Each structure stands twice: as structure tokens, then as C-alpha cells.
Amino acid sequence: MVFLENGTVTSPLGFKAAGICAGVKPSNTTKKDIALIVSEKPCSCAAVFTRNLVKSSAITVTQRNIADGTAQAVIVNSGNANTCNADGEQKAERMCELAAEVLGIDKKDVIVASTGVIGQPLPIEPFEKGAAALGKLLSENGGTDAAEAIMTTDTVKKEAAVRFTLGGKEVTMGAVAKGSGMIHINMGTMLSFITTDAAVSAPMLKLALNEAVEQSYNMVSVDGDTSTNDTLTVMANGLAGNEEITEQNEEFRIFADAMTELCKSMAKKLAADGEGATKLLVCRVLGAKTVLDAKGVAKAVICSSLVKSAMFGSDANWGRVLCAVGYSGCDVDVKLIDVAFKSKAGVVEVCKNGAGIDFSEEIAKKVLSENEIEITVNLNDGECGAEAYGCDLTYDYVKINGDYRT
Amino acid sequence: MVFLENGTVTSPLGFKAAGICAGVKPSNTTKKDIALIVSEKPCSCAAVFTRNLVKSSAITVTQRNIADGTAQAVIVNSGNANTCNADGEQKAERMCELAAEVLGIDKKDVIVASTGVIGQPLPIEPFEKGAAALGKLLSENGGTDAAEAIMTTDTVKKEAAVRFTLGGKEVTMGAVAKGSGMIHINMGTMLSFITTDAAVSAPMLKLALNEAVEQSYNMVSVDGDTSTNDTLTVMANGLAGNEEITEQNEEFRIFADAMTELCKSMAKKLAADGEGATKLLVCRVLGAKTVLDAKGVAKAVICSSLVKSAMFGSDANWGRVLCAVGYSGCDVDVKLIDVAFKSKAGVVEVCKNGAGIDFSEEIAKKVLSENEIEITVNLNDGECGAEAYGCDLTYDYVKINGDYRT
Numbered sequence A, B: 001m002v003f004l005e006n007g008t009v010t011s012p013l014g015f016k017a018a019g020i021c022a023g024v025k026p027s028n029t030t031k032k033d034i035a036l037i038v039s040e041k042p043c044s045c046a047a048v049f050t051r052n053l054v055k056s057s058a059i060t061v062t063q064r065n066i067a068d069g070t071a072q073a074v075i076v077n078s079g080n081a082n083t084c085n086a087d088g089e090q091k092a093e094r095m096c097e098l099a100a101e102v103l104g105i106d107k108k109d110v111i112v113a114s115t116g117v118i119g120q121p122l123p124i125e126p127f128e129k130g131a132a133a134l135g136k137l138l139s140e141n142g143g144t145d146a147a148e149a150i151m152t153t154d155t156v157k158k159e160a161a162v163r164f165t166l167g168g169k170e171v172t173m174g175a176v177a178k179g180s181g182m183i184h185i186n187m188g189t190m191l192s193f194i195t196t197d198a199a200v201s202a203p204m205l206k207l208a209l210n211e212a213v214e215q216s217y218n219m220v221s222v223d224g225d226t227s228t229n230d231t232l233t234v235m236a237n238g239l240a241g242n243e244e245i246t247e248q249n250e251e252f253r254i255f256a257d258a259m260t261e262l263c264k265s266m267a268k269k270l271a272a273d274g275e276g277a278t279k280l281l282v283c284r285v286l287g288a289k290t291v292l293d294a295k296g297v298a299k300a301v302i303c304s305s306l307v308k309s310a311m312f313g314s315d316a317n318w319g320r321v322l323c324a325v326g327y328s329g330c331d332v333d334v335k336l337i338d339v340a341f342k343s344k345a346g347v348v349e350v351c352k353n354g355a356g357i358d359f360s361e362e363i364a365k366k367v368l369s370e371n372e373i374e375i376t377v378n379l380n381d382g383e384c385g386a387e388a389y390g391c392d393l394t395y396d397y398v399k400i401n402g403d404y405r406t
Helices: A056-063 A086-101 A125-137 A144-148 A203-215 A250-272 A290-301 A305-311 A318-329 A361-368 A395-402 B055-064 B089-101 B125-137 B144-150 B202-215 B250-272 B293-305 B305-312 B316-324 B361-368 B394-401
Strands: A017-020 A034-049 A070-080 A110-115 A156-168 A169-178 A189-194 A230-237 A281-288 A336-345 A346-352 A370-377 A382-392 B013-018 B036-051 B070-078 B110-115 B156-167 B169-176 B190-197 B231-236 B280-288 B337-344 B346-352 B372-378 B385-392
Touching: A017 A144, A034 A056, A034 A086, A034 A125, A034 A144, A034 A189, A034 A203, A034 B169, A056 A086, A056 A110, A056 A230, A070 A125, A070 A144, A070 A189, A070 A203, A086 A110, A086 A125, A110 A189, A110 A230, A110 B372, A144 A169, A144 A382, A156 A250, A156 B190, A156 B316, A169 A250, A169 B156, A189 A250, A189 A370, A203 A230, A203 A250, A250 A281, A250 A382, A281 A290, A281 A305, A290 A305, A290 A318, A290 A370, A290 A382, A305 A318, A305 B394, A318 A336, A318 A346, A318 A370, A336 A361, A346 A361, A382 B036, A395 B305, A395 B372, B013 B144, B036 B055, B036 B089, B036 B125, B036 B190, B036 B202, B055 B089, B055 B110, B070 B089, B070 B125, B070 B144, B070 B190, B070 B231, B089 B110, B089 B125, B110 B231, B144 B156, B144 B169, B156 B250, B169 B250, B190 B250, B202 B231, B202 B250, B250 B385, B280 B293, B280 B305, B280 B337, B293 B305, B293 B316, B293 B372, B293 B385, B316 B337, B316 B346, B316 B372, B337 B361, B346 B361
Parallel strands: A070 A110, A189 A230, A281 A370, B070 B110, B190 B231, B280 B372
Antiparallel strands: A017 A034, A034 A070, A034 A230, A156 A169, A169 A189, A281 A382, A336 A346, A336 A370, B013 B036, B036 B070, B036 B231, B156 B169, B169 B190, B280 B385, B337 B346, B337 B372
């Protein structure tokens, strides 16, 4: 499996996309904010969504549309979440209708997603006016425009694609995603759309997706807030010509592993570009009794505001790491725990057997001044491991979120 | 029941306290950092502690010392948490010994507590040198010095006392506490010491304490991090002369209610002075099916980084409140929820039946610019309510925690 250079959601065969500025937020006159992603033929489809009880109407409509395991297109906007609006469902339905009309497909085969401010009525005019233009712009090079159109506070586009072989056929899988606040562990995730030209049945797609999400999007936290709009979909159009995967055979394993790697790379992009972030944090846990304990510890460390603040300050305050391990609720023996900080500048061991050890503050500062830090926690109590992804907590997080609606 | 002006931990009969600067942190040469609180006679005693598996050695020693329900003094320091140190227990024991020697009491009747940096060996010299001076300074007006000595990043001292009548006798109860970071719901709490001249058996003290904590310290969150050192103790010396409370009678109710009110007032002080905070946030939940649901919703709202950031910016971004309600895990019907913001500048209703309503942004800004904000969430689905206490998330929180150890 290889990552493609400039890989995106239109890298797989038979997918086109487009993104334009339609002015969903009246104040926005330049940034692309609506996008279409479409397959030339109907796809098998699977998805995961937020577990928040407060949900975007877009999710309600999408869940209905993909209940049959089929989809052909995605229409998505940034600038407004279409959540907590009395007329939200009607608007989401209308978005599907407009996409279906311009694409000449069934409106029941459209996935709809929104991201942005919660609780402000979604203006439908930008879609009425923009749909035809979007249709005309659809292109095999349009993935990047779609990636741009779904950005909110993101500072960089998130897209990637992988290529691998399934039963002798070359298969491609692409993804776009947006962050970058209101991101927390154990969700569907933010918005992300995966496309592939592999032939995979809807039930097998769902299995692969669940597995991939568990190790990627569900292990990312930016700020501990679970979004109301989290939507992750995968569409597989089968144009690669492989024999359709309909059971958990060897091909399924290759496919699912590729999806996991793709999603992990996207998860890291999300974490690194968390609101206000200056550093990607990876918490790597080793030596746990169970995978659940490993994950629990990794998540607790990555979510700690105090650990995040210390990392922002390049301060090797490992006591806060141990503190988070202690309240994780996981089965750990404090007296066995080792902690180290690691980056491309080096490694510094700071805690052995649950107690501090002498270390050079100078080296620690150097290690922690890099923009990608690994916090290694060895529980020395078993064989299981896990990784979680997050970012530092900075002045800019507060700034971005102190006045988000204007 | 009345709150005393300038009430503190030495307001009840028979308690003395003192605080001095002993230089626990070598860089500290001015701020008081060790304190003694002592009763002229042995007290019945109860306590709650952090649920973090990583615990200060001070807690281990205190738990041993008060297992018999008796205590007579507290020795406490700021500047070092005495947590995750190989020799921590030995140092905590030595602190008790030094206090016992200077007070002429049994070292098994000493409560010991520490707060500050985790994972740095505690220097014992400041205690060896300071104990005698502390003993000499003990005074009935020393409560405030003790309140000062336990401060870390706190910007104001936290102390209060209440007076009420038990069986015809005037009774006083005082408290000191410190915040102000690494504070999260459902703990013992930060450090807080309660004193009273009421006569109450140790088991009844524990019952009253559990009840008070549940509605006060356990409903405060500053940053979602559960401290390793949370310690809350209560000592009752009986000098008020009331008949000892040994069962859950009418006197017990009066006593427990007074303790709850005292602890609530302290909880608000803690929240208002959370690290970097500019505003006290109170989330008041009404109309819940159960008290547990009411508490769960109140806590989720108060803990949300996004709600906290919006409040810092005086931005009426109520969608984030609804978002937090939605992921609280509580039994709510989103379509019934009303949300309003309230302060001494007025009230602004922002959401009815789970959807936005028109409101004046100008009035909202005015309401949210005050330094004490109530976020009212009416679930309209039952008769139960709860309050949680928190603060806004500010640049200064990040600043304080970006480089805490130096």
C-alpha cells in the first residue's frame, strides 16, 4: 500500500468533485463553502455519525437516504451546521433534491452534510443559485476544491489517498476531512468522506469502516466537545474491477487495513490542525493489560487540558501525564508506570516506576519544542497498546472560540 | 444560619491557625507556604479524597491517621504536591511528627496535605526549620494566614464561616480552601479544611460531609483534570456545648444543611477564581426527570471548552450549550429544551423547544459581559434540578499552565 502524492477524494476511478463559494454565511464572499462529490455509477455505502443526541438535520436525512446501503453523491456545506433549526430537515431534503437534479440521479442516493454555526437557520438560496455552477465544475481534479469547501476553522485542507492491490487489481481509496474544533473521541468524527473504486458490499464496507474508525477518528480529541454534525461516509463504486468483497476473506483484510491506515493519516492531520494548535501530540501507550485499558489511558492523557497546556509551553511536566493516567478509570498499577517524551530532536525519560527520575531540562525543552511530540506511557503490566491523537492548548484556541459566530 | 463577616477556619471556638513562608519552592521567598490548623482538644473527624489512582503520599498518611475518626491538627504546604516521589510517605510522616512535637499532641492525630508540582521530591528542611515558628504564631486570628499559605495559582484567599443554632447552642463552622487548576467534578475536591465547634460523632460528620460535597465541591470544574491531591477534611471539637449528634435527627439536618451551604459558597469561590478565569459560570438545570440527569447536564455544560470560550468572549453561542446537553449522556428530549443566559444585567432567552429564537445580540452581549453568568437550561421534562459551577476559558489559563513548574 502506498500513499499517493496529492491524493484526494477524486483519486479513485469514476469520482468527480467540485467546490464553490456560494455565500452560506452572508459575510463569506471568497471561501469555497459548498461542494459536490459524485460517482459515475451508484456505490455501496456505509457511514458512522455522531452519538450526540442533538444532531444536525443533515444526519437525519442522510441516515434515511443510505438505509438501503446505496449512495452516489455527497452534497455538503460549511458555514452553517443546520442543527437546532425548526426547518432543518426540509432544508436538508432540499439540498439533496438540488444535487439530484443537477446530477440526474435519485435524490435518495444523496448524502447531505453541514458544518458551521449551530442554531441559525440555513439559507437555502446559496444552494438554489449554486447547484448548477457546481454541476458544471465537476471534475476528476475537483477533490481538492471539495476539501477546501468543507473547511471551517481549519488552516489547511485535509485530503489523502492510498493505492493497493486487491485480487490482482489496482485499487485506490481517497478521503477528505475537516476539523478542527468540537472534536472529541468516540464519535463518528467531524466531517469526512471516503471514496474508493474497490468493489465491496455495503455490510463489508461497514465492518471495515468500524474497524478503521476505532483506531483513527475515534482516537482524536481537540477539545473534548462532541460535535452535533459528525459524519463519516464511504462510497465504493467497484470500477477497479476486483471481485466484490462480500465476506471477511483475505481481500477484506487488505482493504480494511488500507482504510485504517488512510483514516489514521487523516486523524493525525485533524489533530495537528486542531483549533489554535501548534503541535501534534501522539500518546502511545504500551504494556497495558487490555486494548481497552491502553485506549483509555491514551485518551485521558491526550484530553488533559493541563498536559495540553504544558506541551504548548514545551514544559516537561510529566506529573500531569501520570495524573491523567490515574483518573482514566483504567486498570493500571501506578508503581509500574514509565513515561518518556519523544520527538525528532530526541527522547527524554522522565518517570520510572511511577516516580520522577533526574533528567536534563535542557534536553527536555529541545525535545518538546518540536511540532510533533510523542508521549510514551509504558504501563509495564501487559502486552496491549494503543495510540491517541491530540494537540496542544493555546491562546489561539481561546481566541478562535471566544467569538466564533461573527 | 448566617455567613459571618471575615469568617474563616478559626471562627469556631477552640481553633487556632498560623501560616508562614518557609520556602518549600526554593524560588519562593515571600508567599506563605506552610500552615498549621489546630484544635485545643481532639476532634471527631471525617474526610473525602481524590479518586485518582495516582495519589499524594500525604493522602496515604492522612487516611491512616484518621482511620479512628479522630484528629486534632492539620499541617499543610503549597509549592509541592509530594506526589509520585519514592520517599513521599516518609516525608509526609515527618511533617506529622514535626507538627505533633510543636503542638504536644499525638502524631496519629495529625492530618497532612500538600499541593503544588507533582513529581518533585519534597524538601523537608523548610518544615524542620519552620515548625517552631509556626507553633509560636498560632492564633485565633490565624485562619486567614492558613488560607493564604495553601494558595497556589489562586489569586484570592478562599475562606468563609457560618453560624447557626443547634439545640439552643450557638454553633460556628468555618472553612478554607484552595483552587484553582486541576479541578474537576466528582472528586473529594482540591484542598479544603472545615472546622466546627459543634459536637458531632465521626460517622455523622461523614454523612453530612458526603451530602455537602455532592452539591458543592463535586459540582465544580475548572479544567476537567482530577487532581492527585484532593483532600477535604472536617474536624468537630464540640466546644459549642450542644448535645452530640449521633443520629440523623432534626439537629443533624440543620448541621448538614449548614455544611452544604458553606461548601456551596466555597465551591463558587473556587470556580470564580479558576485559573485565568474572568467570570463565574453557574449552570442551573431545571425540569429534569431525575437529579442525576440534572447534575449530568449541568456538569456537561460547565465543562465544555467551547461554552467556556464563548463565555469569555461574551458570545451568546447557545448552540454549544445544546451540543453539550446532547452529549451529556443524560435522558433528555432535545425538542423540549429551553436555554437562557442571565446575569445582574438581565435575562436573554435564546432557545425554545430545542430551536433558536430571535434575540437581541446587543442585550445578550450586555448580559454576558458581567462577571457572574447563569446559564439556565430547562429540560421541561420533569421536576428535578441541579447547579454546577465553573468559569470561562481564557488566554491566561493557557499562560498559567504553559509553564507551571518554573
